[in-house]
Amino acid sequence: MITVPTTFRPPPSPLQPPGLPLAPCRSFSNNKIQVELDESSGVAMMKFKSPPVNSLSLEFLTEFSISLEKLENNRACRGVILTSAVPKIFSSGLDITEMCGKSMEHYTEFWRAVQEMWLRLYGSNMVTVAAVNGSSPAGGCLMALSCDYRIMAENPKFSIGLNEAQLGIVAPFWFKDTFVNVVGHRVAERSLQLGSLHPAPEAHKLGLVDELVPEEKLMEKAAAVMAQWLALPDHARQLTKTMMRKAVLDRLVAHREEDIKNFISFVSKESIQKSLRMYMEMLKKRKS
């Protein structure tokens, strides 16, 4: 007769030999994202360093997807922590300059890069933890939502949310699906319609982030959470993750070209172009 004791923990993985000296880190830095892989723990850190606000330009997104793919294909890497090297901001979301006064070809390429980022991150086989150390609106929020776990700095000045509606635009259906999976239908419906940016404590209460910690302890906590997730055997965890996320991932895969067409037709409207230009103008004035 067999019992499953409640305290069972699997043996440590061969990638985490206890008591061994730390293996040297492999790091590769590109223009906009710094990646450091600690082979002793199997954990990579991706630090967004694209000041002033880590906006998701075509270049940033491309670099992100390539970096993530490299880590995904590296058997020494089992988990990734996403965070920002820019003070007070995690990522400001999609770069509006990429959507303003550009060609159809450019819009297509840009939107495909946004889709690619999400497909790779939401579908990653690695453990993904977001260490949200600053505000994270729109596309920045999507990146956090796409991780397995979200820890946020306990600072009420930092906010997070899918605030597209405030700019007069609509979050794509796969942003919405990802959001509903995290906070449920009622909260998602209200938050998306209001384009709410939730201060950290409110975001925690809504379940949009899983945990709040003092800013100075954020990275330490992210490492501890990652270690907890990596204590599980990879294969079963990965299959479980796929089972949970496949329906939502498949929906974009099945409608990818249609989603690009929708984006282009939307962003090409004169009214939208005008509203985006006004918005950029307002931001410039604010800065000066």
Added chain:
Amino acid sequence: MITVPTTFRPPPSPLQPPGLPLAPCRSFSNNKIQVELDESSGVAMMKFKSPPVNSLSLEFLTEFSISLEKLENNRACRGVILTSAVPKIFSSGLDITEMCGKSMEHYTEFWRAVQEMWLRLYGSNMVTVAAVNGSSPAGGCLMALSCDYRIMAENPKFSIGLNEAQLGIVAPFWFKDTFVNVVGHRVAERSLQLGSLHPAPEAHKLGLVDELVPEEKLMEKAAAVMAQWLALPDHARQLTKTMMRKAVLDRLVAHREEDIKNFISFVSKESIQKSLRMYMEMLKKRKS
């Protein structure tokens, strides 16, 4: 490089010119619902005044759908607040006399009117706020659930819920879908099976209503919430709402005739007729 500031608020809509004198209200009152539109704010108030309990008769439902359609087609109207002019009751739900001892034709017409009310309200392009100032069982609860936001008077004597099971009847699948979207699967499953009527504090805890306020502040709060929702650009908000609710709306549209047939076959059963007659008898005795 573009930032999305967390305090961005869109410019006030032309429908809400600050400092202008209030435009005169347009009001139209029919038999059972009083409608007042304040063109300065773009907000209409629909007050149910069908004593003793605002039950949803064929006449009430028809008037409701026509009034809502008028507002929907009026470009000066952007939001609607639903409330009751009858003390202690928001709406008692479907009028049982419409289901008792009537012809097939009558049942068909009645049920189509119930569907119509929900399709128009749940799918409304306007911002819809329920100011629940009394008890709200069954169909009354459905009306509240179909709004964008629910505020309830903080009175534990007022209760709300889909209590159909207590009467020996089953809430239709689209009542259930609307309920699940608001409170999630587990709560919906239990509450529907028990036919629970939740006192206001419990309803708030379950998420069935979004906010409780003292009764005397209910209308003031409803207006404030409405102003917050109307601060968003209409178009993006409407598209977002459609994205969130379309699947559930489409399901009834696709099965509308089948749903009518189900209702008729159910309500025509002698056992159901008998149980409804007994129920009405009990209510009459209570009153006297």
Added chain:
Amino acid sequence: MITVPTTFRPPPSPLQPPGLPLAPCRSFSNNKIQVELDESSGVAMMKFKSPPVNSLSLEFLTEFSISLEKLENNRACRGVILTSAVPKIFSSGLDITEMCGKSMEHYTEFWRAVQEMWLRLYGSNMVTVAAVNGSSPAGGCLMALSCDYRIMAENPKFSIGLNEAQLGIVAPFWFKDTFVNVVGHRVAERSLQLGSLHPAPEAHKLGLVDELVPEEKLMEKAAAVMAQWLALPDHARQLTKTMMRKAVLDRLVAHREEDIKNFISFVSKESIQKSLRMYMEMLKKRKS
């Protein structure tokens, strides 16, 4: 004009005549489960008595399904309470010896019995209450999740959860569907990936169990909850339950053979066999 009073309670069912002497209990005991039906209340008790840990062997599962079917077909029985006669454990889940070193035929028969247990329990027309008086990992947790209501002893040493991932295996999709229906997507995703066993207070906070009570009051509370559910007319409650659960039940019915094939192909892998053998070895050492 008709009102639905908030205090309406249906008349007591003829199966619960107040003031009548208790009818004699019918009980039938097999090897592994003791069943007692109190015909006066219409409530059956199923007590798992398969020491040391009530693991779900082929024999246990077969006995469970047969017993449940008997009750289902007995018009005197309207509700079932599941509990354990073994101290400290509700059920330890699937019996690993059934998955180790056996023939394809055996694996097929075993998995079909697991499916059968769930299809009958999750789809039961009776009111089902789990009185969880001990730890309940994996398949034991599934049994509790498949009931209408879960009450757990308020003992932080008792834990509950779908911890398959900790053993390097993946919970089947219908375990997952049942779990998501109870705790929602975010909690399910994290808990399944981590293979979490939640101590009773945490399980309550997550909604995995509906209520905690001191261990000595567990059965009394289960009886009270059952009486509350049985106060509802059976027919409407049953149709409501079917409406809520049908989609998830149908999914397994439609993919039953495929699900068996998946299980066999998984469990036949040498790596899985090895890991299960190691696990059993570890448990044996622990005991001695």
